[in-house]
Amino acid sequence: MHRRIKKSILYSTLIVVCAIVCFFVWRSSLRGTVIIYSVDRNGTSLRAPRKIIGHANEERKINITSIKGYKANANVVNTKFLVKGARYYVVYTPDSAASFQHLLKSKYVGVSSQDVTTNSVGGIQAVPYRATSNRLRVMYSKQLTRWSTLNVSYPKLEVQDPSLTKFGNYWYVTYTGGVLRSADFGSWERATTPQNSKYGKLIAPSLVHTGKDSLSMVFTSIDEKSHYRAYITPFNYFSAQPDLKKARQIRGISNVNAISLYKGAKKYYAIFTKRGRDSGIIFLATSRSLQGKYSVIHKIVPPKGTYYYAPTFILTQSASAVGITYSSYFYNESNNLSYSPAFFKEGITGKGKARQITGQFALQKMSIIKVK
Numbered sequence: 001m002h003r004r005i006k007k008s009i010l011y012s013t014l015i016v017v018c019a020i021v022c023f024f025v026w027r028s029s030l031r032g033t034v035i036i037y038s039v040d041r042n043g044t045s046l047r048a049p050r051k052i053i054g055h056a057n058e059e060r061k062i063n064i065t066s067i068k069g070y071k072a073n074a075n076v077v078n079t080k081f082l083v084k085g086a087r088y089y090v091v092y093t094p095d096s097a098a099s100f101q102h103l104l105k106s107k108y109v110g111v112s113s114q115d116v117t118t119n120s121v122g123g124i125q126a127v128p129y130r131a132t133s134n135r136l137r138v139m140y141s142k143q144l145t146r147w148s149t150l151n152v153s154y155p156k157l158e159v160q161d162p163s164l165t166k167f168g169n170y171w172y173v174t175y176t177g178g179v180l181r182s183a184d185f186g187s188w189e190r191a192t193t194p195q196n197s198k199y200g201k202l203i204a205p206s207l208v209h210t211g212k213d214s215l216s217m218v219f220t221s222i223d224e225k226s227h228y229r230a231y232i233t234p235f236n237y238f239s240a241q242p243d244l245k246k247a248r249q250i251r252g253i254s255n256v257n258a259i260s261l262y263k264g265a266k267k268y269y270a271i272f273t274k275r276g277r278d279s280g281i282i283f284l285a286t287s288r289s290l291q292g293k294y295s296v297i298h299k300i301v302p303p304k305g306t307y308y309y310a311p312t313f314i315l316t317q318s319a320s321a322v323g324i325t326y327s328s329y330f331y332n333e334s335n336n337l338s339y340s341p342a343f344f345k346e347g348i349t350g351k352g353k354a355r356q357i358t359g360q361f362a363l364q365k366m367s368i369i370k371v372k
Contacts, residue, residue, distance in 0.1 A: 030055070030056035030083055031053050031054065031055065031056060031081070031083070032053070032054055032055065032056040032057065032058065032080075032081030032082045032083050032085070032086070033051060033052070033053055033054075033081065033082070033085045033086070034051070034052045034054070034062070034079045034080075034081055034082075034085075034086050034087075034088065035049050035050070035051050035052075035085065035086070035087050035088070036049065036050040036052070036062065036064070036065075036077060036079075036087075036088050036089075036090060037049050037087065037088070037089045037090065038050070038064075038065055038067060038072075038090050038092060039089055039090070039091055039092065040070070040091070040092055040093075040094065040152075040153040040154060041091060041092075041093060041094075041153040042153040042154060042155065042156045043089075043156045044135055044153065044154045044155065044156045045116040045133070045135060046067055046070065046092060046116070047065070047067065047116060047119060048116055048117055048118050048119045050065060052079075052081075053081075054081040055081060056081055056082070056083050057080065057081065057082070058080070058081045059078070059079070059080050059081075060079055060080075060081070061076045061077070061078055061079070062076060062077045062079055063075070063076055064076065064077060064090050065090075067092055068151075068360075069094060069095050069098070069099055069149075069151030070092035070093065070094050070095065070151060071092065071093050071095065072090050072091070072092050073090065073091045073092070073093070074090060077090065094151040094152050094153060095151055096151055096152050096186065098151075099150050099151035099152070100150075102140060102148065103140045103150055103185075105142070106140035106141055106142055106371070106372075107141065107142050107143070107370065107371065107372045108140065108141045108142070108144055108314075108368055108369065108370055108371065109138070109139070109140050109164070109368070109369050109371050110138075110139045110140070110141070110147065110164060110366055110367055110368040110369065111136060111137065111138055111139065111162045111163070111164045111173055111366075111367050112137050112139060112162065112342075112359070112363045112364055112365060112366050112367075113134040113135060113136060113137065113159050113160060113161070113162055113175075113364045113365065114134065114135050114137050114361045114364075115127055115132050115133065115134050115339070115361075115362075115364070116133050116134075116135055117131050117132060117133050119361075120339075120361045120362040123340070123341060123358060123362060124338055124339070124340055124362060125338065125339045125361065125362035126332050126334070126336045126337070126338045127336060127337050127338070127339070128336055129335070129336065129337070133158070134158055134159055134160050134364070135154055135158075135159060136154050136155060136157075136159040136162055136173065136175075136180070137149050137150070137154070137361075138150040138152065138154075138185050139359060139366075144344055144355070144357065144368070145355060145356065145357060145358065146357075146358055146359075147357065147358065147359040147360075147363070148359070148360065149359065149360050149361075150185060152185060152186055155180060155188050155190060157178070157190070158177075159173075159175045159180075160175055160176045160177075160204075160364075161175055161176050161203070161204035161205075161258060161310060161364075161365050162174070162175045162365060162367060163175070163204075163205065163206035163207065163260070163312060163365070163367040164367040164368070164369055165206070165207040165209075165215070165369075166317050166369055166371075167207070167209075167215060167237055168237070169183055170182065170183055170237070171183070171185065172207055172237070172240065174205040174206055174207055174217065175205070176201065176202065176203050176204055176205070177192065177193060177201050177202065178190060178191060178192045178193055179191045179192075179193060179205075179240045179241070181240050189240070191239070191240040191241055193205065193241065193242060194241065194242075194244060196244060198221075198223075198244075199219075199221040199231070199244060199247070200221060200222060202217075202219040202220075202221065202242070203219060203220040203221060203222070203228075203258070204219065204220055204257075204258040204259070204310070204365075205217050205218065205219035205242070206218055206219075206259075206260045206261075206312065206367070207235055208232070208260075208261045208262070208263060208290075209263060209319035210263060210290060214234070215234075215235040215237055216232050216233060216234055216235055216261075216290070217232070217233055217234075217235040217242040218230065218231070218232050218250070218259055218260065218261050219231055219233075219242075220256055220257065220258060220259060227254075227255065228255055228256055228257060228275055229249055229250075229254070229256065230249070230250040230253050230256045230259045230272070231247045231248060231249055231250060232247070232248055232250055232261070232290060232291055233246050233247035233248070234246050248291050249291075250270070250291055250292050250294065251287075251291060251292035251293040251294065252285065252287065252292040252293035252294035252295060253270065253272060253285065253292065253294050254274075255274050255275050255276055255278075256272050256273070256274055256275075257272070257273045257274055257275050257279070257309070258272060258273055258309065258310055258311070259271070259272035259273075260272070260311065260312040260313055261290070262313045262315070262321045262348065263290070263319070264321070264348070267286045267287060267288055268286065268287045268288070268289065268290050268294075269284065269285070269286055269313070269321070269348055270283075270284070270285045270286070270287070270292075270294050271283070271284050271285075271311040271312065271313060271324055271350070272285075272311065273308065273309055273310075273311060279307060280302050280306070280307030280308055280309070281299055281300065281301050281302070281308065282299065282300040282308050282311045282326055282350065283296050283298075283299055284296065284297055284298040284299075284300075284324075284348075284349060284350045285297060297349065298349055298350045298351060300326070300350050300354075302328065305330055306328050306329070306330050306340070307328065307329050307330065308326050308327070308328050309326065309327055309328070309329065309365075310326060310327045310364065310365030310366075311324060311325070311326040312324070312325055312326070312365070312366070312367050312368075313325075313348060314344065314368045314369070314370065315368075315369055315370070316369070316370045317369060317370070317371055321348045322346065322347075322348075322370055323344055323345055323346045323347060323348070323352075323368075324344065324345050324347075324348060324350055325342065325343065325344040325345075325357065325366045325367075325368055326342065326343055326344075326366075327339070327341075327342040327343075327363060327364055327365055327366060328340045328341055328342065328343070339362035339363070339364060340362070341356045341357070341358070341363075342356070342357040342363040342364075342366050343355060343356055343357060344357055344366075344368070
């Protein structure tokens with residue numbers, strides 16, 4: 001009897017010890033995550049979040065990431081790794097004065113959008129499917145090939161397909177779904193473009209100088225049959241709004257993905273991309289009237305496996321075209337969209353030599369104005 005009791009106690013003790021050991025082994029294997037966001041004073045992300053994995057409930061001091069042209073509000077972040085994850089935000093103040101001095105000395109000013117879900121490596125940026133988050137960037141350059149980013153606090157909103165226009169004392173940035181206006185690139189006014197049942201969200205809009213004191217907006221829209229069509233409509237630069245009641249479809253261009261127009265001395269020029277089997281090819285066309293009918297005069301065909309997109313004209317402040325620019329992408333081995341180099345060509349026919357544009361991140365659509 002006593003022997004049975006001793007065995008029972010021994011087995012019970014072993015079970016308890018094993019349970020305790022298993023608990024501590026399990027606990028030591030738990031991992032927690034810390035995500036550090038780098039944002040400007042408007043809360044706009046400046047780069048992709050930094051994710052760090054450590055032992056659950058571990059406390060650690062993590063050095064912050066240095067960002068050129070910005071000063072962080074801390075040198076280290078005191079973190080604790082939680083199984084459910086912990087988030088920390090580091091706010092960066094821009095050295096705007098020095099950056100604006102470089103801007104004033106530059107020959108070109110432009111805008112692009114930076115995807116802040118991942119970081120660029122060697123000018124290439126792979127982005128997981130439907131996981132994009134794009135933020136506006138103002139840029140400057142002395143020679144078109146190499147661009148720097150203006151160090152300011154940017155609007156906290158999604159900006160895809162930005163296009164830059166100078167009109168009067170203001171810079172207008174049109175993008176899918178809205179318009180931004182600024183006199184100095186330091187403060188911004190936002191106008192959301194109106195939506196209606198016919199046009200929905202205006203895709204990749206851009207402004208066209210149609211007269212000495214007038215602007216029009218060109219944009220793409222998807223109809224009820226999922227057809228992509230291009231339209232032109234007057235633009236009120238006081239309210240920063242298009243007059244969609246006067247929108248007219250552009251003739252001679254079908255299944256268009258994105259389009260920009262330019263008013264030349266004797267004719268109008270269109271540069272655009274299409275969807276479907278012609279996807280990735282850039283088309284240049286001309287017409288005697290703004291609305292068309294446009295006829296294709298040249299195509300820019302990418303290498304196999306690469307796609308060109310977001311073409312636009314490089315303009316002077318007086319609205320004369322001096323070249324074209326466009327970006328490129330491909331799909332990597334994981335079938336993720338990968339932004340790759342942007343290019344420009346001198347002249348407006350697209351027949352010149354393509355030269356690569358580089359910046360501090362993988363450039364998406366580049367819209368450029370020659371200021372000197």
